Amino acid sequence: MAAFVKQGKKIIAIGRNYAAHIKELSNTAPKEPFFFLKPTSSYVQSGGQIEIPRGVIVHHEVELGVVIGKRGRDITQSQAEDYISGYALAIDMTARNVQDEVKKLGLPWSTAKGFDTFTPIGTFIPKSEIQDPHDLLLTLTINGTIKQHGSTSDMISRIPRLIEHISSIMTLEENDLILTGTPSGVGPISPEDTIECSLASPTGKLSSIVFKAVARQGGYEFKGK
Numbered sequence: 581m582a583a584f585v586k587q588g589k590k591i592i593a594i595g596r597n598y599a600a601h602i603k604e605l606s607n608t609a610p611k612e613p614f615f616f617l618k619p620t621s622s623y624v625q626s627g628g629q630i631e632i633p634r635g636v637i638v639h640h641e642v643e644l645g646v647v648i649g650k651r652g653r654d655i656t657q658s659q660a661e662d663y664i665s666g667y668a669l670a671i672d673m674t675a676r677n678v679q680d681e682v683k684k685l686g687l688p689w690s691t692a693k694g695f696d697t698f699t700p701i702g703t704f705i706p707k708s709e710i711q712d713p714h715d716l717l718l719t720l721t722i723n724g725t726i727k728q729h730g731s732t733s734d735m736i737s738r739i740p741r742l743i744e745h746i747s748s749i750m751t752l753e754e755n756d757l758i759l760t761g762t763p764s765g766v767g768p769i770s771p772e773d774t775i776e777c778s779l780a781s782p783t784g785k786l787s788s789i790v791f792k793a794v795a796r797q798g799g800y801e802f803k804g805k
Contacts, residue, residue, distance in 0.1 A: 582668070582704040584647045585625065588755035591618040591699060592746055593643075593672055597736050597761025601641075604764050613737045613745040616689050618672070618759075622699040626789035630673060630775065631697045634795075635802035637677040638769050641762035642720040642728050642777050644713065645670040646739055647704060648756040655747040660740035663752065667710055669702035669779040669787040671720070672759050676768070678802050695800070699759075702779070702789040710781065713739055717780045718763060722773050730763025771795040 595614045596607055624630065632638050649665025672693070679692035710716070713732060720728040737745070742758060769775060773793040779786045 582701075584668070584704060584755040584757055585620070585623050585701060588620050588757055589753050591620060591622070591757045591759065593618050593693065593759040594737070594742055594761045598730065598734050598763045599736060600730070600734070600764035601762055601766065604766070609736070613742050615746060616693060618699055619694050621696060622694055624697040624700050624791070626700070626702055626791065628700070628791060629697065629794045630700060630769065630791050631695070631794055631796035632769065632771055633675070633695060633800045633802065635804070636675045636800075638793075639674045639676045639766050640720055640722070640727065640769055640775060641672040641674060641766050642718045643670050643672055643759045643762050644716060644718060644732050644779065645701070646713070646743075646758040646760060648752045648754060648758070651751060651753050653747055653751045655743050655752070657740035657744045660743040663743060664707050664739070666704050666706045667713060668704055668757065669718075669777055669789055670757070670759055671700040671775070671777060671789075672762065673698035673700065674766075675802070677804070681804060700775075700789060700791050702777075702787045705779075705786055709786065715782060716786070718777070719780070720765070720775065720777045722769060722775055727767055728763055728765035730765070732760070734763060735761060769793045
């Protein structure tokens, strides 16, 4: 198990960082990087299962994760590279109907983003293995059909800006993970689906992960309003 999965204190997830994704959900582009927190208890490693809670429509959002290598506050963009230890392929699972409901009410997103198994994660990739994190391809398939395929070059706010912004608000600590946003193509998963993701550079594949979706038995049930 990767050290950041075992020891990280927080997952900071960037929202609305790809223009096409903003458009597909009819959202408004933020004036500055927008983020929310996910619990580290939501991690699940490749080969595991993504649980779909009762009454919940769960959407996939494939992302590049940035692993923080040392503690820092008020980090400038020029310093940001020094605080990165590596990267990881990840999926930000979202309880979409739950999120839609709480957004209408002006309430936080924690339930929609924080279920156990809602942060599928790949292995740690040292930063030395990635020449340019803004020149990578993210791909997600369901049962062999491509659903998401986009480039990290399309990020609205690039990684140094994200680190600068987050660390101006809260201290970043060793093994924290920043999820940098998702390209377009998000959509639902169903029980028995096989979800596969890959992260590739111009010279070849860097990481791949695979998960099976299952219906959660018991626990939370969304009944709507």
